[in-house]
Amino acid sequence: MPIVKVMKHRQVAIPKELFEKLKLEVGDYLEVKIEKGKLVYVPKELVDRQAAQAIEEAFEDIKAGRVAGPFKSAEELIESLRKPRGGRVPVAAAPLF
Secondary structure (H helix, E strand, C coil), X not given: CCXXXXXXXXXXXXXXXXXXXXXXXXXXXXXXXXXXXXXXXXXXXXXXXXXXXXXXXXXXXXXXXXXXXCCCCHHHHHHHHHCCCCCCEEHHHCCCC
């Protein structure tokens, strides 16, 4: 079991083998808590990362032409939803998250 040292400013380095095993990346967030007198670090994903991924996928859909709209009215959107899309996703109906 690796041993680490608490450095200046309370910093602790995560041993490489554990860092890789958890598939962590620089900039990732960890929740820190105490359980039964032990310090526990739990990797956390923030909504921002998921939102960024959803936005990236939406841009890929736009570049590939897999969108419809914009629509001038809700009725126009509903009409578009009723038609066969052929792989196109209405912009207003595409999930953001």
